[in-house]
Amino acid sequence: MNKSTLWSLRLGFSGKEASKIEQLGFEQFLKKSFSNSFEQQLPSFLNDEPKTVAELRAAREKIKNSDSEEQKKFLKKQIRNSIELKKWWIGKLRSEAFPLREKMTCFWHNHFVSTSQKVRSNYWMYQHNMVLRENAFGNFKELTKKIIKTNAMVRYLDNVDNRADKINENLSRELLELFTLGIGNYTENDIKNGARALAGLGLGEDQAQYRRFFEDNSDKTYFGKTGNFKADDLVDIIFEQKNIPYLITRKILKWFIYDTPTEELVTYYGDYFRKVNFELEPLLTKIFTEEYAKKNAGSKIKDPLVYILQLTNELNANEIPDVMIGFFTKQQGMDLLNQPNVKGWDGGNSWLTSQIYLQRNNASDLMCNGRNINRKAFNKIPDEGEEPEITVEKINVGITFNKKGTNKDIIAELSNRLLFQVDENTQKDMENLLKYDFDPKGENAQNAVLRLFNYITKLPEYQLI
Numbered sequence: 001m002n003k004s005t006l007w008s009l010r011l012g013f014s015g016k017e018a019s020k021i022e023q024l025g026f027e028q029f030l031k032k033s034f035s036n037s038f039e040q041q042l043p044s045f046l047n048d049e050p051k052t053v054a055e056l057r058a059a060r061e062k063i064k065n066s067d068s069e070e071q072k073k074f075l076k077k078q079i080r081n082s083i084e085l086k087k088w089w090i091g092k093l094r095s096e097a098f099p100l101r102e103k104m105t106c107f108w109h110n111h112f113v114s115t116s117q118k119v120r121s122n123y124w125m126y127q128h129n130m131v132l133r134e135n136a137f138g139n140f141k142e143l144t145k146k147i148i149k150t151n152a153m154v155r156y157l158d159n160v161d162n163r164a165d166k167i168n169e170n171l172s173r174e175l176l177e178l179f180t181l182g183i184g185n186y187t188e189n190d191i192k193n194g195a196r197a198l199a200g201l202g203l204g205e206d207q208a209q210y211r212r213f214f215e216d217n218s219d220k221t222y223f224g225k226t227g228n229f230k231a232d233d234l235v236d237i238i239f240e241q242k243n244i245p246y247l248i249t250r251k252i253l254k255w256f257i258y259d260t261p262t263e264e265l266v267t268y269y270g271d272y273f274r275k276v277n278f279e280l281e282p283l284l285t286k287i288f289t290e291e292y293a294k295k296n297a298g299s300k301i302k303d304p305l306v307y308i309l310q311l312t313n314e315l316n317a318n319e320i321p322d323v324m325i326g327f328f329t330k331q332q333g334m335d336l337l338n339q340p341n342v343k344g345w346d347g348g349n350s351w352l353t354s355q356i357y358l359q360r361n362n363a364s365d366l367m368c369n370g371r372n373i374n375r376k377a378f379n380k381i382p383d384e385g386e387e388p389e390i391t392v393e394k395i396n397v398g399i400t401f402n403k404k405g406t407n408k409d410i411i412a413e414l415s416n417r418l419l420f421q422v423d424e425n426t427q428k429d430m431e432n433l434l435k436y437d438f439d440p441k442g443e444n445a446q447n448a449v450l451r452l453f454n455y456i457t458k459l460p461e462y463q464l465i
Contacts, residue, residue: 030288094309164199197234
């Protein structure tokens, strides 16, 4: 696999940015990725969504007093808008000229998890997603302060139930265990006192806010410091701890480059992260430029988004709608906006279980044969217990290849674009599929290359970047 394609997959979701990396050079490509602007206008499907606590209460009161038909209608609208939110984001993942910000937003989405299923407010999920996007390359400490005060987060981690007379430790625990320090770098007393400091932080009009009658204004001792701490104070104290950089540098390395990064690398980049005061852009620049210089292809299993978006890009399958991308990734265990738990997707080997591998093969077979699941099945929101009627429809697909090349030229072209290594047996198998007398200008040339591509997508080497 050529280096430009490899890093296009790592810093985006397909190989389509490879030509930009070659034209601009890697460092210039990174600079443009960091400075690339993004859409901040509220998507139109959210215009009528309840946005404030008052609006949500009013909507729920109205539904409560409505007949069953109206209630069903409201529920269907909520479900449809949650689907639209996912489609909106997938559209951004597919269309951005420099998709690194979206890749990083997806990283943060899996770090600071909140889900549509639990939050039950499409607007708050959108707000949460936008905080991640706006701060994707900013300061980790400031992002942590902002994200724990989103309405989505305080609802997802039950801080709405955390009050001085009845403490809920969920947000306090995950702030330490999953968001910042990691297991073993704090005490149970830190969790308890952190929860007291977060007591009363509940839903607000634009972001979470403290409710006077539920907060705890007594002194708390947190990592050896004592005071009447609140959310921002907790984050400031956490970021003074010696182990603060390493959980996040390990996760960044795993998300982009290595399923199992060495402790040496984690510490090396973590120490630098502390040195630059937890600014993400210099950290990412250092990681990407230094790791780019190394030979490290094949060190990470593709996640379902990369697998599916590379597939559609290679097949020039522009007719595949965003809702179908969401369907395929969900089948493969990566349901955007709905991770299985607060830990998020595990990544690594979990992306290549026997079941997921079968789903990948099925998706490749379907698309390589120019077929797609009929989108009408997904345009109708089914009633409870009703299964959508799924049929397939014909779509146009085709692989880009050298129409003047021999069979070996075309095999080499695809291998160089798709595989990090090719052994002797694989080479022979590919030559048996695309034989020596292959005519690249023949009537069935495209079908023959599609069969070759389908074979490649099922190789163990294709699952890796």
